[in-house]
Amino acid sequence: MDPFDNHSTERANLPRNMIENSMFEEEPDVVDLAKDSSAFPTFPALDPDEAVYEPRSSRLLVRGLGENDLDEDEEDCESSARLLGMSFMNRSSAHRSNSSPYTRQAPPRSCPRPSARTMVVCVLFLVIVCSMTMVLYFLPGCTFTRTGCRKPNKTSPMETIFPLSTSGELFPWVEYRLPHSISPLSYDLTLNPNLNNMTFTGRSVINMSVLHNTKRIVLHSANLNITKATFKLGDEAARDVTVLEYKPRQQIAVNFPEELKAGQYCVLTLDYSANLSHTYDGFYNSSYTDKDGKKRVLAATQFEPLYARKAFPCFDEPSFKATFLIKISRKPDYMTLSNMPKAKTTQLPNGLMEDEFERTTFNMSTYLVAFIVGDFTSISQNVSDTLVSVYSVPEKKEHTDYALDAGVKLLEFYNNFCEINYPFKKLDLVAIPDFLAGAMENWGLITFRETSLLVGKQSSPLEKQVVASVIAHELAHQWFGNLVTMRWWNDLWLNEGFATYMQYYSLQTVLPNLEIGNLFLAVRFRALDKDALNSSHAVSTEVNSPSQVEEMFDSVSYEKGASILLMLNASLPGEHQFRKGIIQYLKQFSGSNADTNDLWNSLTEVEVSPQHQNVSEMMRSWTSQKGFPLVTVSRQGDQVTLTQEHFLLTSDYATHTSSLWNIPVTYVNDNCSVAPECRQVFNLMTKSGTFKMAESVKWLKINYRNTGFYIVHYGDEGWTALGDALSENVNVLTPEDRASLIHNIFALSRLGRVSFLQVNNLLNYISNETDTSPVTEALLQLSNIYQLLCKRQEHSLVARMKNYIMHHFGSLMEKQTWGEEESVSNQELRSVLLETACHLKEGNCAQQAKALFKSYVESNGTLRIPGDLQQAVFNVAAQSNEDWETLRDLYSHVTFDAEKRKMLRGLASTQDAWRIVWILHAGLKGDVIQTQELPLVISTVCSGFTGYLFVWDFIQENWDSLIEKFPVGSFAIQSIIKSATSQFSTQAHLDQVTSFFSGLKERGSQMRSVQEALETIRLNQRWMDKNLVVLQNWL
């Protein structure tokens, strides 16, 4: 999935809080340990009862139940628990009590004249120590680790607490993850949506095999009213069965008096009815107004990560793969689409038509199932043996050509690159009018937001870049994710990191004119910024609850995942080794599931050069721990010493300070610094390492072209030498290297390792800079500071900062033109420069923009503002009363989506308080402005001074409506929290944010994005305390 609704590089990531829940899964006692322990501070303490369980008083303790029903490894766990002869009770009470022998009974410092009492105490102490040692010896090694001896789907039959199902009977399962005793083989789904009353009925026929003896079948179902259930074992006749439901976990179960035996086959048939979802997940209704002003309705699906269960009862976990045969009924004037080609259409007695699709030819995870009912038109083209089609609502058909062209080219690329052809006969790309994510990679039926798929013939290359990127990402998923799927959501990065990396990789080859490199570089910088927070998490992280799964869709899984794949590819000898390893991985796990180790093992197996470091060893250090290293360089004579440490912006509650990474450090020096042959490699695997370098070398640049995921500190002399070299000639380094120096020095300033004066020394060269990446990075960093100063109402500093920006970039801004521009890179540069200039009300920028807007309005749609200038123009227009109204009119009529979104951002950039209130409420209501746009509206409003305080109030007042529309933990909620809080820098705001979120409890208090927000405010506060005086003296 591409959860990002636009391709700005502003993306959120969040803190962790899975310890309580995962521990709670095991046994209630362990919960108390988590609650009482201060070893794992989280904010604020989660009450597991409220989060996942019924109140304790309503629970029943059932001993011995389910003992016959264990999987093999469940039995392993059980027998080892029995062997231990002690339960979690003892361990947890030892942790819980302050009078534990560990803490209280410290040995006496000396025993010069041991009294009898002291002797007794000493002996007792020794006995205790010996007993504890023996216990520790016999306990498995994992017992006292933070994660404990986690075994998925384990029940401890001696202490299992079963919750009550809706009917009052005991529900026979206690975990989020389903048991593995039953495996679905195929689903036959029949769906009857009614778009008049927004309901549907369905039948799910599930063929299953029994893997281990069991007396129950447990699967997922959410908000479905099951009206009939039958069960058929082998050749026996079908019989009615009772379905139990446990709503907090979205599970249903059927109990059997006799055991189902391993090796048997059975069929569960469930009839049900439900409402079409009114949020953006499950089987949901969507609508739009056509060009005649008529409201049109449609129904579409969005199942990733946990919403297939809202459309049909199923084993809704990625490792339960099965085949699917889908039938959908519709009115004759509608059409349907699903993953596979249509097999036949039948006329039903009630006047409706029923479309039946071919059975999927591959086993597939439930989250990839998709179907749509609506009115669409399409264009198509054949590539290899696949018919590629692009669908849109009829009036937008003319905007589909580019997507088809890009889709065809990219499909050919992936067929060749992966050496496995796309397996289905058709691939549909569909633009859905109302869609929250950027796009979703459903196998054979990729769904998109209209802005991610539709561009006009006149569109600028920058607009095409957005569309091509999303298509490239989703097509990559057809292999990375659909063919080979992560075993569980903890390894989401295997889907998303890969798709993100392949999206940039494929576009550089297939559509080089889109110059995607600048965007990929910026994305890696932002991933570093997020991962520098203590609230970040390891790429591969344990998750259990639905909100934890939602939270995995963040910049760590996507952008850090992509960044470490780039680093790996760049560090391997030769172009093809990475690809060979990937092909092996895809072939080995085709049609099934894999985890992170499987990937590294595949890449290690094809390794050819023995002197090269082991891929598994190297990459595990990047996926198993959070954060990334700071590499510090020091030179003495001909010795260069590199030292690594965890780059951690705040050390509050830090737990990973001793981390080490296996870093393929690359470097160039002043003798040879630009061409790829100049690059040298040093593997830094320990805390520090040295290599030799002639003393005559003036400077070193580490992390050549910023392909590594780390930050470098050159020390005072190193930074000065680099700054001097750039002031003399900017071209001594590649643009990527220059941008990376700028990014790194700002990051070091935020960390407190360099002063702002040193930042300024490096930036002295920037007046000579004309390349897109270094200019945009420097402007972004300076405007972040400018924004913080604005929000603190430091008026004099704001004015001086503006002068500073103009001093460095003024002449480059003046050189920009206002006509059509062909090069993507120039468009990126121009749009950033002019948006900044107009925002700072500099020179003739605003006049130019106003004039262009006027001609545009007067031309009645015949004149087009160049795509990269639209934002600057609409932002300026929105500052005047009259033009804001005109823009709002245009917004409600324009059909071209990329332009429409820029108008919306323009409208949201107003400084008028009434309009700000109107636009926030309109976004929440969802009629004039679609609710899917609310995160964008909020982030835009927050960038203005007037808006950002309104937004904070708005969010507090409307929190319940927000989490009703966007799930807790989802990318939309992450983005909203970040927008609203990331510019706060005072204690008063920190207190407000803390107090608001701690009061939310299960309605979002435990989200990682809340941790991130608090950490960011503290960082802003710290930066301000340290630098306000510096800026006052110096700016």
Ligand SMILES: [Zn+2]
């Ligand atoms: Zn994706």
